[in-house]
Amino acid sequence: MSAARLWRDPMLRTWEFRAGLLLRALLIVLLVPKIQQQWFLPFLDHAIRFPSLDPWSSFLAAGGTPLAYPYGPVMLLAHAPGSVLGWLIDAATGSGAYTGIGFRLGLLGADLACLLLLRRLLPTEQPRMLLWLYWWSPIVLFVTYWNGQTDIVPIALLLLSLLLIRRYRPVASGATLGLALAAKLSMGLAAPFIGIYLWRNKRLRSMLAPFALACAVLATLLTLPWLASSGFVSMVFGSREFGRVFDLALPLGDELKLYLTPTLYLLAAYAAWRFRRISFELLIASTGLSFFLVVLGTPAPPGWYLWLVPFLVAHQLQGDRSARVLAGGFSLLLIAMHVFISSGAAVPSLGWDPAPAIATVAARITPHIHSLWMTLVVASGLVLIVQMLRERVGRNDYYRIAQKPLALGIAGDSGSGKDTLSRALAGVFGDHSVVHVSGDDYHIWDRYAPMWKGLTHLNPRANDLQRFGNDVLALMDGKAIVCRRYDHSAGRFEKPTLLAKNDVIIASGLHALHFPRLRRRYDVSVFLDVDESLRRAWKIHRDVHQRGHDLAAVTGSLERRAPDSQRYIHPQKAVASLVLRLQPVNPQQLERGIAPDQVRLKLVALIRNGTYHERVARILIGVCGLHLDVQLADESGEVEMEIEGDVVAEDIALAARSLVPGLQEMLDIRPQWEDGMSGIMQLLVLVHTEEALKNRIQ
Incomplete structure (x- = not known):
């Protein structure tokens, strides 16, 4: 669909969309998230005031904190247009401080892009339901506009990559995923599942090499030069998020540990590999399950939960009321917990900062209560995983068909x-x-045998029908067979050849x-x-x-x-x-x-x-x-x-x-x-x- 047709989508003329857009505009103007004010905005303000080919090192040299901007060059490019616009507006109005409205407008653009991409990825006859599930998602509103995280940008790139692969554009899809990787390395979690999808579908297998090459080349070109920057390495690879996936571990003796989160992820990838064939719907489901396992298996920051939203939307669109109830309960439990343990936002224009009141309540929450609440979040997430496995995978028509x-x-x-x-x-x-099995290959004799004087090819006794049936049944059971071919031009049998199992078996013959x-x-x-x-x-x-x-x-x-x-x-x-x-x-x-x-x-x-x-x-x-x-x-x-x-x-x-x-x-x-x-x-x-x-x- 062209951009012009996208903007003419009736979904964008509904009151649900317009009310959601108005709410976002109010949040952008009124709220200033603490994480942006303390970390992201100072980095971007310095990068705009003092342009440099290595803004990470430049910022650290000026006394900035290494926690300020744990993102790569693609994220910086995504933030730059809105940030520059906002900086110019602030300078023109003489506000004297970088308020970050332009920065948050850039996040709104990525948020809107996610909605439009989901509209194309998840065709539905209920566009209003899509609006309620994504545009009014509590997780999206809380994480992006209250907490101030920027993960919506790499998520939009990942969704675009999935849409392009669905439209058989492997180079563009791989390049887009490379951009997502250069924005946030965590998006690489989706790469093995896309690779499995392309390899397991023989009709798509030729797309795997150009997809992988485009992804690897672009991600390398956008990341490798910066590895020589001490500031980049310190801020991106030295961030606290980088090591979170290793926090959940079981001790193996005095020194060794079994890292559970990578183990769960690898098991999910292996399960996807075991699919005989995988449809695009199954690709979405298996990728979402892998994200769920990683997020629930770590002490994830709020931004990571944003990764789950597109896959939760897909699950709810295809599911019944129970899927929406479970997803809603999970969202509310998550937000209720992170209101007290994660930074929020202030409303400078009204002179209101809820942080002291929230801190007073948080001080009364004991570690035991916090742990119980985290247990509820993880438990509800695990129930969602089980439901997704049962409904999106186990009961998926294509999955059940493709097993044979x-x-x-x-x-x-x-x-x-x-x-x-x-x-x-x-x-x-x-x-x-x-794989084609021809009955002609099962004639007992070649054309020059004297037995044909008494029998015709149409007589079952002139054909090895027992072997024909056994070979076809073996292929149905996923086994290879050895079959000799009959050469009609020469009237003789050729040397036996191996016929491998395949997705479609055509058995033809008299x-x-x-x-x-x-x-x-x-x-x-x-x-x-x-x-x-x-x-x-x-x-x-x-x-x-x-x-x-x-x-x-x-x-x-x-x-x-x-x-x-x-x-x-x-x-x-x-x-x-x-x-x-x-x-x-x-x-x-x-x-x-x-x-x-x-x-x-x-x-x-x-x-x-x-x-x-x-x-x-x-x-x-x-x-x-x-x-x-x-x-x-x-x-x-x-x-x-x-x-x-x-x-x-x-x-x-x-x-x-x-x-x-x-x-x-x-x-x-x-x-x-x-x-x-x-x-x-x-x-x-x-x-x-x-x-x-x-x-x-x-």
Whole structure:
């Protein structure tokens, strides 16, 4: 979405947004957080008054505290525009002091950026709910405007990096994450999970190298030169926050310790690695869980809790009321604790400073009560983690689907287009994600064996169907197989090759639906029931012109195979969940000798156990401009759709986005859709697949 369209978003015209913006403006004008007044603003004021290539060392040389600015150059660049503007305003008005309004305006910009990025990252039909969960988040308002922390800036960069990776822009995403790292090293916690996401999705694997390279190069270029600065090293790497992750530890003997927070983080990364495939939604959930473990496993300052907010918003948007109640309780417990243990803000314009009153109450809070309160915060956070694991991961549809590969079985007579349909489906899933098992590779003998005088390839006894079934089942169970390939041009078997497991298994062959135990394991079973005159024309064209066979031998084979076709092949049509029958629109074209690939076709699809025919019909008519005739068989629940017309691949792609939104993350980045009836067959198989996968997780 362009910037202009973003600003026209109806969400920004709601009273919830405008009231939240007005509240922030009042907080910026009235509140001066102590942490900004004591640390950040003096550093920025010095940097503006005395420009230097090394503002950290310059500030320390002038007597500044090393606690003042524990941030890198990217954070300084983010703070600079607003800070300079505010400094000029203060100078022009003669206030005599740097109030930091411009600095806080910069934080407001990052805050607004987070809202708009979440709007794109977490598409929702309830934009008002997003406003309540983020724009009115107590944690955001407390940490950013009362406590004065600046973590909203690297969080905005992290969200932008995630959005760019979702839009298949790995270099821009990696560079943005590099900026986030240079702003705050803690954002590197997300990097392994993005890497796992890209590696585990074979369609995205090519994006991993450019993403990692862009991230590493930019983070290095923006950090490495400053390592020669003693001031930078002292203020950034010597800050108290840098060592907090090692505070929670178990003693191992007299000298060694087991650092629990890094251990929990590594376990979370390993759990994400164990996902067979990981969707973008699972990436958000697993990254959020890792942030939760790190924050809850340390005596975290208030700014760290800001890291959790985008992931809490995602959890609440997808969850029910219990998720919002738990997140709200966690937020209130957290704020109630940090009001008394962390610095707050004063209201100089009204001459009011609540710090003395807060300190009086805090002095009465014993360490025991403080520890109990911290226990409540951590306990509520752990309950949220458990809920996120159960709801966002354990019950995630994609997670449950991706634990087993998708299995498609395609049967049909010789020359019916089984391999053609298999290649077309591999084109939309991506060859990198598909393993294809062809029944031709399981003929017992090669073409020159004398046994073919008594048997045809259509007879089950001429094929090693037991091995075919075992190999397909092994792939379904995530095991590799060794399979010999049949070379149709030479008529002989090639050396056995290893077929590795993959995300999508396509098993095609004359007897692909022969065994009941194999049929039960397919997610979708397809039978190609091509019009006999068309099939004969296809087979003659293929075997004579492509495979170099003798015409008389091919026609003789067709006649000899006819009885076996009726006996062994066609009965599989009754057990297929989807029967696709291609017919010539004008049969006379074949009789006149027109090449079969030039004959106009229509498709008759018999759908069993499907409820999607009405929406398919609407899309095919409305988007693709096709003619449809739909007939329902009341007694069996079967639906027959007759589809006729011309359609191009671009319209098929558009129809797929509407019909199979749940499969988009399983398809290739650039699916190879086809024109004509082949594209319609691709689409129907995918729609049937999506419905079958929904049944798998019920």
